Amino acid sequence: MGMVIDGQWSDEDRIIEDGAFKRAPSLFDLEIPREVVNALRNESGRYHLIASMSCPWSQRAILARQLKGLVADVPLHLAGGERIEGYPANGGDPWRVPGTDRDVVHLHELYTLSLPDYTGRVTVPILWDSQTLRIVSNESARIMRAFDASPDPNSLDYTLVPDALSVAIDRLNLQLHDGLSNAAYRAGFAESQAAYDTAVRDVFKTLDGLETRLASQRFLHGPVITESDWRLFPTLVRFDIIYYLFSRCTLRRLVDYPHLWAYARDLFSWPGVADTVDFDAIRRAAYVDHPETNPFGILAIAPDIDWRAPHTRAQLGPALVATRTGDYRTVEPVKRTAI
Ligand SMILES: N[C@@H](CCC(=O)N[C@@H](CS)C(=O)NCC(=O)O)C(=O)O
Structure with missing residues (x-):
């Protein structure tokens, strides 16, 4: 590179x-x-x-x-x-x-x-x-x-890192980075079987843990959406289109995890979020821009999955955000302008 x-x-x-x-x-x-x-x-x-x-x-x-x-x-x-x-x-x-x-x-x-x-x-x-x-x-x-x-003057001024959760957020962020978000790249760029084996084991151990965690709560730290959720989201968006095949994380796909997959769609439905996702750019950059791992630049077909399917996560409770003064509010979605 x-x-x-x-x-x-x-x-x-x-x-x-x-x-x-x-x-x-x-x-x-x-x-x-x-x-x-x-x-x-x-x-x-x-x-x-x-x-x-x-x-x-x-x-x-x-x-x-x-x-x-x-x-x-x-x-x-x-x-x-x-x-x-x-x-x-x-x-x-x-x-x-x-x-x-x-x-x-x-x-x-x-x-x-x-x-x-x-x-x-x-x-x-x-x-x-x-x-x-x-x-x-x-x-x-x-x-x-x-x-x-x-501080956002035009909307409910919430924070993604409320004081009461900041230690837990930092801890989980680190675990998610090491065990999943960066581990998917460790698997994809590994040049030895042992390095790949370790990375892919980390990826699925972390995904399995997330599936359990998200079975009973709407977001990673409970009912309130935080930075950890938005740090995880870009990794989930990429899982089935590039990490599964390009990075050889082939044990399971995101869609094989019912809670995690519904959670990912819940985040995707948040106002303005779909505008931040460009599935084609993600696929092209992985398959076409890396001749060292994909010498013919063949673009793998996109999986047939529906990110806009209803997510049913509201049955776990309303989505909350944390204000800077430390209380929690249900979200009033603000339609953001396109990026
Ligand atoms: N620690 C950085 C990592 C950023 C990063 O590695 N970005 C990749 C693209 S996904 C990149 O620019 N890679 C080019 C390179 O490493 O030469 C961050 O989180 O901002």
Whole structure:
């Protein structure tokens, strides 16, 4: 896939160790300061989200932007297309860097504009400051938290990380990352049987645990929807179309888990959420953009499943959100504008 070393693009990769895929830490991974959180709305148009519809980590940021009503204030730019020198910024065409009169073709140029001697991977999502011309963050978890912390003046101002649940949310997020969301990539990119075996075991152990958990409660932490749910959702969306086959997670499909599958459709039906899902982009990026694992670029047919089928989860109780003052309210859906 390639990376940037001392400010220069290199086709070298440092992501496999002993046959196992190791996700590199994000370099721009500091807590996003309060001034930035406040400026997201107060200085509308200053911060830009660069993301890809195929990428689950990007989808987390896109979801938070959508759910927290930041669509008009934080413009979204979609990167994607054939990976030559990593992600193209605009499908291979020139792309004007927000805040400059400079055009770039590859996303790595944004990284080196921000940090000329950058060494690391060139990943999405990116939160870009068009005033200082710096990457504020390239870590979806940080971006989600910053978007969540921005009070929404046009809707019920709820938080996805209520104080009373924050420890449980952090703990579960970590388990879901290690045991499922990242494990699906460990399975897919494994270069040894042992690495694959470990990863795929983690994936299904985690899915089995989620199925039990969601049999008796509407969301991961009970009746209230939280960040953990929205971090899990992009992984579930991708399961049957890419992780099952492309990543060889072939023990079971999402649709084989009745509670988890209904839960995923419940989240999909949330206002604005379907707009964050591009099934075709997800499939194409996996099958066509990875010639090392799929040399003929043959696009597997999409499974015949209906994400809009009724989900019946309301029988477990109403969906609640947590206000910043700590009480719970039933959700009044707000129709969000398209992304
Ligand atoms: N820790 C990052 C991971 C982001 C990430 O790995 N994104 C993938 C796309 S799904 C990427 O940009 N990969 C390109 C590469 O590693 O070269 C986050 O959650 O924001």
